[in-house]
Amino acid sequence: MLNAVGREIPEEILERTGKEVFQGNNYKDGKAFQKASPKVTPVMRNDHDKMVKDIHEALVKCNAHDGMTVSFHHHFREGDLVVCMVMEEIHKMGFKNITLSASSLGKAHDALVPMIEDGTIVNIESSGVRGKIGDAISHGKLKGLATMRSHGGRVRAIETGETHVDIAFIGAPSCDEYGNCSGMGGKTNCGVLSYAYVDAEMADYVVAVTDCLVDYPNYPAEINQTKVDYVCVVDQIGIPEKIATGAAKPTTDQRKILMAEYCTQVVANTPYFKDGFSYQTGVGGASIASTISLSKIMEEKNIHMGLGVGGLTKPMCELLDRGLARKLVDTQDFDLDAVNNVRTNPNHFPISAGEYASPMNKGAFVNKLDYVILASLEVDTHFNCNVVVGSDGIITGAQGGHPDTAQGAKCTIVIAPLLQGRIPAICTDVTTVTTPGESVDIVVTDYGVAVNPRRPDLLEALKAADCVPLKTIEELRDIAYSIVGEPEKVQFGDRIVGIIEARDGTVMDVVREVKPFSFRED
Amino acid sequence: MLNAVGREIPEEILERTGKEVFQGNNYKDGKAFQKASPKVTPVMRNDHDKMVKDIHEALVKCNAHDGMTVSFHHHFREGDLVVCMVMEEIHKMGFKNITLSASSLGKAHDALVPMIEDGTIVNIESSGVRGKIGDAISHGKLKGLATMRSHGGRVRAIETGETHVDIAFIGAPSCDEYGNCSGMGGKTNCGVLSYAYVDAEMADYVVAVTDCLVDYPNYPAEINQTKVDYVCVVDQIGIPEKIATGAAKPTTDQRKILMAEYCTQVVANTPYFKDGFSYQTGVGGASIASTISLSKIMEEKNIHMGLGVGGLTKPMCELLDRGLARKLVDTQDFDLDAVNNVRTNPNHFPISAGEYASPMNKGAFVNKLDYVILASLEVDTHFNCNVVVGSDGIITGAQGGHPDTAQGAKCTIVIAPLLQGRIPAICTDVTTVTTPGESVDIVVTDYGVAVNPRRPDLLEALKAADCVPLKTIEELRDIAYSIVGEPEKVQFGDRIVGIIEARDGTVMDVVREVKPFSFRED
CATH class of the missing domain: 3.40.1080.10 (Glutaconate Coenzyme A-transferase)
Incomplete structure (x- = not known):
C-alpha cells in the first residue's frame, strides 16, 4: 500500500505490526486516545x-x-x-x-x-x-x-x-x-x-x-x-x-563554512528572526558554525533568542550565559560545557523527551520552534530526508529528533553538502524516507539553497534579501548528478528487517535486508 | 462490619462505594495495581x-x-x-x-x-x-x-x-x-x-x-x-x-508555649534527632514555637536538618536560609515568606502531592520522615485522632497530610491541649477516627506527655532523659474528665453523609447527619 510519501508498504508488515501507513503529518492531530499505564507496586512501609x-x-x-x-x-x-x-x-x-x-x-x-x-x-x-x-x-x-x-x-x-x-x-x-x-x-x-x-x-x-x-x-x-x-x-x-562526543571545534572545512554562512543568512532573512525567536540546531560542524555566526547578527540587531531547544552544545550555552538567549530547554548534552551548564545557569532547564518532542501529548516544545537546523544523509526532490540508512543500504544513523523538530518548526532548514564523497546527497529518491518532505522548508547545500515550493513565503523573503544563491531542488540534484552521475540504486533482498516509524506510529518506510550488489543483466 | 480501629462500617456504605473496611496501615503495601490513565487529545499542529x-x-x-x-x-x-x-x-x-x-x-x-x-x-x-x-x-x-x-x-x-x-x-x-x-x-x-x-x-x-x-x-x-x-x-x-493565612506570630498562649517546650524536648531526646534528620510540622502556634526552640538546640549541638517537609512556614524557611536545614520539599506555603522562598532559595523544591504523601506510589517523602508534629481536635485512649469532625458532630476540619505523615514518620507527635474550652481533647473514643492510633507515637498535652505502648523504645528514651512529665494516655483522659466531666456523646441521625477514607482507600469511619441533641430518657 502506497503511503503519503509514495513508499510501498507491504500488507505483510501492516498485518504483522497492526500499523497503518503514513498519511501525512497531522493525521492524528486532535484524535483523542486513552493513555496507557504501568503496574505500580506501592511502598507504604517506612522501613522499606x-x-x-x-x-x-x-x-x-x-x-x-x-x-x-x-x-x-x-x-x-x-x-x-x-x-x-x-x-x-x-x-x-x-x-x-x-x-x-x-x-x-x-x-x-x-x-x-x-x-x-x-x-x-x-x-x-x-x-x-x-x-x-x-x-x-x-x-x-x-x-x-x-x-x-x-x-x-x-x-x-x-x-x-x-x-x-x-x-x-x-x-x-x-x-x-x-x-x-x-x-x-x-x-x-x-x-x-x-x-x-x-x-x-x-x-x-x-x-x-x-x-x-x-x-x-x-x-x-x-x-x-x-x-x-x-x-x-x-x-x-x-x-x-x-x-561528551560532540565537543564543538570550530570547523575548518570550507564547504561547511560556506553552508553555515548560507544557513545564517537564511535565518537572518526570514520573518521569524525577531526578538524572542526560538531555535534548535544539531551538533554538526556547519550547524555549530552557523549558531556562532548567527550570534553576531543577533548582537548587531539586538535580537535575543527567547528559547533554545536541544540537544545542547557549548555555543548554545554561551548564548545563554551571555544573555543572548533567555532560556534553554535541554534533553541531551553533547559536550562537557553543556553538561555543566545544567547546574550553573538557572535558565537552563532539563525537560523530558515528551516535553521536547512527543506528537501525542498536548503540545511539545518542537511545536513552538521557529527554526531548526538539521543535517541529513540524503534529501530528495520531494524534500524527503533520510537520516538512518546509508547509501549502501546499511542502517547506520538515527532518527533522533529529526522528524519531530522538522514537523514542529515553522522554518525547518536541512543542511547537506551536495556530495558526500562520490554519493549525491541531493537525489531523486532517498534510499529510505525518515522525515517527510512535508516537514522540510529549506535545503542548504554548498552549491546553493532550495526552498520547498510549499513555502512561497520563505522563497519570497529570500529572493527579496538576495542573500543566498537560490536553486530549485531539481537543479541541485542535477548539479550533483552531473558531477558524479546518477547512482545505482541499492539492491535489497525481500525480507523486511526494520521499519521506519513516523512520529505518530504509522509506517513511513521499511528497511530490507541488504544483498550483495549484482549488475543488471539488461 | 468492624474495621481495624473498631468502627462499625455499615454494609450499606461498603456496597454503595465498593470499598473495604480499614484493615491496618500496611494492608495494601506491596500489592501491585494497574494505574489509571486519562484520555489525551494530542496537539501536533504548530499553529494550535x-x-x-x-x-x-x-x-x-x-x-x-x-x-x-x-x-x-x-x-x-x-x-x-x-x-x-x-x-x-x-x-x-x-x-x-x-x-x-x-x-x-x-x-x-x-x-x-x-x-x-x-x-x-x-x-x-x-x-x-x-x-x-x-x-x-x-x-x-x-x-x-x-x-x-x-x-x-x-x-x-x-x-x-x-x-x-x-x-x-x-x-x-x-x-x-x-x-x-x-x-x-x-x-x-x-x-x-x-x-x-x-x-x-x-x-x-x-x-x-x-x-x-x-x-x-x-x-x-x-x-x-x-x-x-x-x-x-x-x-x-x-x-x-x-x-497567606498561616502567618506565624510568636504565640503568647502559655499552654501553647508549654506544649511547644515539651514537644521540643521530645524531639531532642529521641534517637532520630541526629545530623541529617527529617522533620515536618504544622502551622499551629505550638508547632511553630517548637520549631523555633528546636533550632536553638540544633545550633547548640551542631545538628542539621537534612530535610524539611511541608506545608511550609517562615520558621522552616529561616532554617533553610540559615543553613540549619539542607533542603526543603514543599507542597504548600502558608505565609508570604514561604511563598517567596520558593524562588529565592535554590534548595527549596516544589514537589507534587504524590511525591509528598501518596501511599500508592513507590515511596513518598512522608515515608522518610523522622519526625512529624501534628495537631488534633481529639485524641482517644487508642491514640486514634480526629481532625475532621467537631465535637458537635459538624464537619469542620480537614485530613490534610495528617494520616499520611503520621503513618510515614518514624516518630509522630500529636499536640493537643488537654481541654478545648469545656471539651476534653483526650477522650475514650474520638467522635470520628481520621488517623489510626497505629500511626501515632507520642501525644503532647499541656498536662503531660503520653507515649503509645507500641513504642516502648521511645518511652525508654524519654524516661532516661527525664525531660517531660510522662503520663499514660488514660491518665491524661482521666485528668480531663476530672476537670470537665465525661462529655455526652454527640447524637447523630442514621443517614450517612460522608466517609472518612483511609489513605489506602478503605473506610476508616463514616460521618452521619447530625440531629438536635435529645436528653436520655433513662
Whole structure:
C-alpha cells in the first residue's frame, strides 16, 4: 500500500505490526486516545529497602522473564556501560525473546551482536542503531523487527501502550538509596536524563543503576523516588570521556563554512528572526558554525533568542550565559560545557523527551520552534530526508529528533553538502524516507539553497534579501548528478528487517535486508 | 462490619462505594495495581491555539456534561476565587449531578451551598470541608456522599482510577499561552501548585486559569504545556491577603508555649534527632514555637536538618536560609515568606502531592520522615485522632497530610491541649477516627506527655532523659474528665453523609447527619 510519501508498504508488515501507513503529518492531530499505564507496586512501609546488591538481584525482584521488554536511555552515548551490563546478565540467566527498547543504540553496544544472533534479543526499538548492531540488522540477523522511532515517537509508542516496558534500567550519574536520580552530581555526569523520564513513568518496574550513591534526598531529582523500585550500585555506568562526543571545534572545512554562512543568512532573512525567536540546531560542524555566526547578527540587531531547544552544545550555552538567549530547554548534552551548564545557569532547564518532542501529548516544545537546523544523509526532490540508512543500504544513523523538530518548526532548514564523497546527497529518491518532505522548508547545500515550493513565503523573503544563491531542488540534484552521475540504486533482498516509524506510529518506510550488489543483466 | 480501629462500617456504605473496611496501615503495601490513565487529545499542529475567551468556552470545549467530575486545587486557601467562578458557570449552564473533587474546600466556597441544595453538586471529594459547606453536609443537604481524603489519599484515588476527573481547573498565578503554569510570577502567588499535579496528569481535560499571562515559555513550570488543553485569562484568581493565612506570630498562649517546650524536648531526646534528620510540622502556634526552640538546640549541638517537609512556614524557611536545614520539599506555603522562598532559595523544591504523601506510589517523602508534629481536635485512649469532625458532630476540619505523615514518620507527635474550652481533647473514643492510633507515637498535652505502648523504645528514651512529665494516655483522659466531666456523646441521625477514607482507600469511619441533641430518657 502506497503511503503519503509514495513508499510501498507491504500488507505483510501492516498485518504483522497492526500499523497503518503514513498519511501525512497531522493525521492524528486532535484524535483523542486513552493513555496507557504501568503496574505500580506501592511502598507504604517506612522501613522499606530499595537497595539490591547487583543487576542479577534486580532482575529477579523485577520478575524478569522470557519475552519481556527492557528499556534504556542513551545519555552516555558512546560511553554507555549500562545496556551491555544488564543484557549480559539477562543473557547469563538464559532469558530469550527479549525486546530491547532503547532511546538510542550505538557503537558502545557492539557486544550485543551475539545476543541478537542467539535469539536472546529478538526485537529492537531504537532511534537508530549505529555500529555493528546496525550491520547485523541489515544483514538479517535479528529474528524479529527493528523499529526505528524518533525521540518523540518513542514517547508516543510508550504512552499509547504500543510498547509496554516491563523493566526500565536507568543509568543515573547520582542517586540516593530511595531512587532519586539526577544526570549530575556524580563521576559520570551526562547533564540530564530526559529520555528516561517516560520509562520511569510507564514501566512496570524501574531500576536505578548508579556509580555514585549520595545522601538522601538527591534533589533536584530528574526522576524521583516515587517512580523507582530498586537501586543498584555498580562500579561504573559510563566512560566520561566518551559521553561528551560532540565537543564543538570550530570547523575548518570550507564547504561547511560556506553552508553555515548560507544557513545564517537564511535565518537572518526570514520573518521569524525577531526578538524572542526560538531555535534548535544539531551538533554538526556547519550547524555549530552557523549558531556562532548567527550570534553576531543577533548582537548587531539586538535580537535575543527567547528559547533554545536541544540537544545542547557549548555555543548554545554561551548564548545563554551571555544573555543572548533567555532560556534553554535541554534533553541531551553533547559536550562537557553543556553538561555543566545544567547546574550553573538557572535558565537552563532539563525537560523530558515528551516535553521536547512527543506528537501525542498536548503540545511539545518542537511545536513552538521557529527554526531548526538539521543535517541529513540524503534529501530528495520531494524534500524527503533520510537520516538512518546509508547509501549502501546499511542502517547506520538515527532518527533522533529529526522528524519531530522538522514537523514542529515553522522554518525547518536541512543542511547537506551536495556530495558526500562520490554519493549525491541531493537525489531523486532517498534510499529510505525518515522525515517527510512535508516537514522540510529549506535545503542548504554548498552549491546553493532550495526552498520547498510549499513555502512561497520563505522563497519570497529570500529572493527579496538576495542573500543566498537560490536553486530549485531539481537543479541541485542535477548539479550533483552531473558531477558524479546518477547512482545505482541499492539492491535489497525481500525480507523486511526494520521499519521506519513516523512520529505518530504509522509506517513511513521499511528497511530490507541488504544483498550483495549484482549488475543488471539488461 | 468492624474495621481495624473498631468502627462499625455499615454494609450499606461498603456496597454503595465498593470499598473495604480499614484493615491496618500496611494492608495494601506491596500489592501491585494497574494505574489509571486519562484520555489525551494530542496537539501536533504548530499553529494550535489553546486560548479560550472565558470559562464558558473552556467548559464547552472540554465537553462539560451532567454527571461529570471537575477538580480544583486549594493553594489559594481562603482567598480562592477559581472554584466558585467555575462552579457558577457550570450552574448557569444548567449541568447537574456534578462531583466536585477538590484538594480542599473552605470558607472561600460558602457560595456553593445553594448548588448543593439544588442538585448541581451531588458528591464532594475533599480533604475536608470547613465553613458553610461542612455545615450543609452535616445537615444532610448533599444528595450523594462527601468523601474526605488525606492529601496522599487523594492522589491515590485519582491514580488508581477510583476518581476519574473529567475536567481539571488549575488556578495558575502565572501561565503562558501554551499552558506552562507556575505558582509564582504573577499577582496572586501561592508558591507552589503541588496538589494540582495529579489533576494535570490524570484528567481528560485540563484548563489553566490565570490572571497573569506571561511570555512563552513560563519556565520553570510546575505544570507544563504537555498537560494543559486550554488557557483562560480571568481578572482575578485569588485574593492575595487571604492566601497567606498561616502567618506565624510568636504565640503568647502559655499552654501553647508549654506544649511547644515539651514537644521540643521530645524531639531532642529521641534517637532520630541526629545530623541529617527529617522533620515536618504544622502551622499551629505550638508547632511553630517548637520549631523555633528546636533550632536553638540544633545550633547548640551542631545538628542539621537534612530535610524539611511541608506545608511550609517562615520558621522552616529561616532554617533553610540559615543553613540549619539542607533542603526543603514543599507542597504548600502558608505565609508570604514561604511563598517567596520558593524562588529565592535554590534548595527549596516544589514537589507534587504524590511525591509528598501518596501511599500508592513507590515511596513518598512522608515515608522518610523522622519526625512529624501534628495537631488534633481529639485524641482517644487508642491514640486514634480526629481532625475532621467537631465535637458537635459538624464537619469542620480537614485530613490534610495528617494520616499520611503520621503513618510515614518514624516518630509522630500529636499536640493537643488537654481541654478545648469545656471539651476534653483526650477522650475514650474520638467522635470520628481520621488517623489510626497505629500511626501515632507520642501525644503532647499541656498536662503531660503520653507515649503509645507500641513504642516502648521511645518511652525508654524519654524516661532516661527525664525531660517531660510522662503520663499514660488514660491518665491524661482521666485528668480531663476530672476537670470537665465525661462529655455526652454527640447524637447523630442514621443517614450517612460522608466517609472518612483511609489513605489506602478503605473506610476508616463514616460521618452521619447530625440531629438536635435529645436528653436520655433513662
